[in-house]
Amino acid sequence: MSFPLSHVTSSSSSLEAHGWDSGWAESFAPYAAQGLVPGRVTRVDRGQCDVATADGIVRADTAFVTPHDPLRVICTGDWAAIDPEGARDPRYVRACLPRRTAFARSTSSKRSEGQILAANVDHAVITVSLAVELDLGRIERFLALAWESGAQPTVVLSKADLVPDPVGLSYLVEDVETVAPGVQVVPLSSTTGEGLDVLSAVVAGGTTVLLGVSGAGKSTLANALVGEDVMDVQAARDIDGKGRHTTTTRNLFVLPTGGVLIDTPGLRGVGLWDAETGVGQVFSEIEELAGNCRFHDCAHESEPGCAVAAAIEDGSLPVRRLESYRKLIRENQRIVAKTDARVRSEILKDWKRKGAEGRHAMEMKRGRVR
Template sequence: MSFSTTTGSTSTDTSSLRAYGWDDAWAADFAPYAAQGLLPGRVVRVDRGQCDLVTPEGLVRADTAFVTPHDPLRVICTGDWAAVDPEGAGDPRYVRACLPRRTAFARSTSSKRSEGQILAANVDHAIITVSLAVELDLGRIERFLALAWESGAQPLVVLSKADLVPDPVGLSYLVEDVETVAPGVQVLPVSSHTGEGLDVLRAVAGGGTSVLLGVSGAGKSTLANSLLGADVMDVQAARDVDGKGRHTTTTRNLLVLPGGGVLIDTPGLRGVGLWDAEAGVGQVFAEIEDLAAECRFHDCAHESEPGCAVTAAIADGSLPERRLDSYRKLLRENQRLVAKTDARVRAEILKDWKRKGAEGRAALDAKRGRVR
């Protein structure tokens, strides 16, 4: 397998980038920039208009002024592959372009402007870290899973601090609870203290680029240190009262694992807002969408319609009502966000509101014996 890149009239040896995920497909995408004399590099950290990239010349810092579009989802981020000025091109060196992303993990920001925020790019595995030191929040896990599926990465739910649940039966029940909200996703109890589950996690992380996701105090930095085999990431204890921790990771960092693979550690996420994640929501609630396909009416709202397979499943106990409530909540949230930037969706929502209002008035008139 060849990993050299022709730069102008010379050939640049890119074999050092293999550990960071460089392959022939990336080399092909980079070819037009190689012809311009630029170097390939993977972004390992972004910080206030500059970024650190690993290149065939080693670790370099470059200015991102040429790759700062108005769309916040297109700004350069950790995990991107980019074209950067070679040594001697000037000071500062600049990132000239980003290669098309294979996957992108994005969420909505907490601002009132309803903007998306890109968290990591070109990720193969989204490792959703959930602490067993506190009560499980299944709704939050569903949110993370929706974003992970939407990104194009394969999710994995890691139940960290498994040593805090000494009862094997109790631990198995917790795993089963999470499995019910994570169809098609492996759920892995892990303890950095005892080593439980770490071999499996290393095997998964060794198969490409992985991103660690979770709230503050979930144990991401401790897991990162376990995978790296060294105390690279700072670790702080979570509060006993609620299991929450302070942000030990303040930036997104890309690190090479000793057994192969690349790890992106992210700061703890206080908010897990959806961003155009309808397909991801559908993947998380696949059993509901499968049932909906069996409803008598294709536009069934799963409320009181005759022949509704979803409400029938709730009635016979095969579908928990909490799942349907969560499904509706995430779909509504996602629709509201999309509507703020899509006039067509806004019009459809307004039309639906008017229809439901008319139906409500008709039902009230019929109850009171009025005829319009």
């Protein structure tokens, strides 16, 4: 049995709330000719997934879309082609449409595999709790992954009601803005409603993913945006602001004001995954300065004519910022080097060069080189 494309197009109007558009319809055309029906994955759990179709949420088996590459496994936010109703039991996901964007990180496993957190995302809301001291380095990590994914990041400073001093709150916002060039920073309180209207306007169009560590208030924020208690909420510990993993799966919800929201479990680790472009975006001021260095391969250490070192010296570039940049660049290179022989070779050459320079400097110090 097969359905003409016109049937899929007309019956897909209920999918528009989940983000269906003419582009997805065009991509789905070959599967429509096979009699399959479109749907968006709202949840994945142990070899099965929930899929939002024109006829509602259905359960489907993922046995046919489980590739060895962990970056290609089906994920919340994917658009899928599944068996039509009544074709067989259980129904199967037969294919996933090519992703427009994908939010990926490296796992904590020794194999350093990539992991897809959400697919086809337009906005990445990085949730940071003001119940604890700001970790600017962690925010930079989240931002690098968000920019690399192709999504537009926004930083939400949750639990803003815990900072009653408006001046103190403005200073915290400024601190985050300094590490988030080109990113909107929104102080927000789900208790008082402060900032909810601003964030609602941001997420009203497209698909948004909520990101952050446990205890950041993502589930509370999800409930506030959806307008009902769709996620369980548990209190964070007072001593460090950390919470238990209230959210254990990635869930997709349609927002009453328009748009789609994906809530994710709290992330203990935020490892980069081939995020060179994202790192460059986060530290755009350093990369701009580097373009003015005398040497194109300047390491920004002791080279003459280094514009980055000059900015450190005159105080226009914080030392912490440069150290964080170097740390993320090194981490990303190690990840990429595991699968790219060329990068491994370049890193090895750099180590040898630095080793030779170090030995030469030691010889000069000992007076053995004239």
